[in-house]
Amino acid sequence: MSINITFSAKSKNLSHEVEIAENMGKEAGYIVSENGVNIPQHRILQFEFCPSAEEVLLNFYQGRIICECQTNVVGPGFHAEVVDFLDKFARECDLSFELHDGADYFADRNFEQLQHEFNRWLSGVIHAILYCANSNEYSSLMISWPLTDFYYPEEVPGTVVTPAGRFPIAKLIKYDQSKENIEHLAKEFFIWNDREKNARFYRNNALAKLWSECYFMPSSRSIQDQRINGQIIAILEKAAAIDPALPFPKREYLELCELHDVKGISVEPLPDYTFLESIGYRKKTIIYTVGNLKIPVPGYFLFELQERAGYDHLFYDKFEEGWHELRLTAFQGKKAKTKFSSEIFADAVEEPITLDLEGVKCRAAYAGKSKNLVRDK
Numbered sequence: 001m002s003i004n005i006t007f008s009a010k011s012k013n014l015s016h017e018v019e020i021a022e023n024m025g026k027e028a029g030y031i032v033s034e035n036g037v038n039i040p041q042h043r044i045l046q047f048e049f050c051p052s053a054e055e056v057l058l059n060f061y062q063g064r065i066i067c068e069c070q071t072n073v074v075g076p077g078f079h080a081e082v083v084d085f086l087d088k089f090a091r092e093c094d095l096s097f098e099l100h101d102g103a104d105y106f107a108d109r110n111f112e113q114l115q116h117e118f119n120r121w122l123s124g125v126i127h128a129i130l131y132c133a134n135s136n137e138y139s140s141l142m143i144s145w146p147l148t149d150f151y152y153p154e155e156v157p158g159t160v161v162t163p164a165g166r167f168p169i170a171k172l173i174k175y176d177q178s179k180e181n182i183e184h185l186a187k188e189f190f191i192w193n194d195r196e197k198n199a200r201f202y203r204n205n206a207l208a209k210l211w212s213e214c215y216f217m218p219s220s221r222s223i224q225d226q227r228i229n230g231q232i233i234a235i236l237e238k239a240a241a242i243d244p245a246l247p248f249p250k251r252e253y254l255e256l257c258e259l260h261d262v263k264g265i266s267v268e269p270l271p272d273y274t275f276l277e278s279i280g281y282r283k284k285t286i287i288y289t290v291g292n293l294k295i296p297v298p299g300y301f302l303f304e305l306q307e308r309a310g311y312d313h314l315f316y317d318k319f320e321e322g323w324h325e326l327r328l329t330a331f332q333g334k335k336a337k338t339k340f341s342s343e344i345f346a347d348a349v350e351e352p353i354t355l356d357l358e359g360v361k362c363r364a365a366y367a368g369k370s371k372n373l374v375r376d377k
Helices: 014-027 076-092 111-135 169-175 179-189 199-212 223-242 250-260
Strands: 004-010 031-034 042-048 056-061 064-070 097-101 140-142 159-162 165-168 285-290 293-298 302-307 311-316 325-330 353-357 360-364
Touching: 004 076, 014 031, 014 042, 014 056, 014 076, 076 097, 076 111, 111 169, 111 179, 159 169, 165 169, 165 199, 169 179, 199 223, 223 250, 285 311, 293 311, 293 325
Parallel strands: 140 159
Antiparallel strands: 004 064, 004 097, 031 042, 042 056, 056 064, 159 165, 285 293, 302 311, 311 325, 353 360
């Protein structure tokens, strides 16, 4: 159950069309980058329409221009922005195109009706949640959460995980009792609910980053911490400047300012944000999946994927003292027989154990503390 946009056009002049798309994106204030591919006549442009949403990809390949985007994760403002951009791009390039709009905004550009469609989708989601909750088959649920290449938050019974935060099921159900309640919930649930980029747009983007991306660690620890802490602080300050009456996550803002070693703005006159509590999935254990394995790690651990003979999945805290790390090497193969090398475990502190995980055999052992560990900052 989702709301999607699908765009397809026949290319006339690839380099000219790429240039127009790039210029349009930059003029509109989007972050535009190119996803490098080593195939002739194949270009992929990435557009960041919204700070906390996944990039929208414009794929130029084999004489076609393709774009597919799921928008219910972010909201009606995002949906309208993508539709308007694709329409303008096609007209600027004088292209024949097809645009399938799951919310029918493209046909009449009625934003109020678009919001109604998203609210109807949200109401349907709540009804599905109520059904699942009454069936007692699920202790916790996920809505619009990435299914691949991302972690899973720790399960908390009676809650729903979304990119915008962890919502108590009882609270969601209570809001689905009238049109006015759904409209109020939509303002908190959708990251980009209005057409314009107003204070709520920036506040909700910052909240989504606090929930899903923030490690709540000092900026001095890593480039990742420095980037995400700085981004969230800047976005929250922009929201407060636009509308000082909008509820503001004071505790998290002050915590990040301390971690980022900046003074920040005065939050005393701002109303406190209390709609959701205990913000931040990474404040608890999170789960990574590698094949059939589910790997629980502290949420503040950094992650690297290093391609070698196989794939080294490296999780580490990067503390100056008492560094901890977990390394998992995974291989892909078809109908391969498992063979263990004794050399890998030659220096293991303890005897290795063999596991059978849903038909996949693996062997593991404690290797002891890392020595002479040096990494780039």
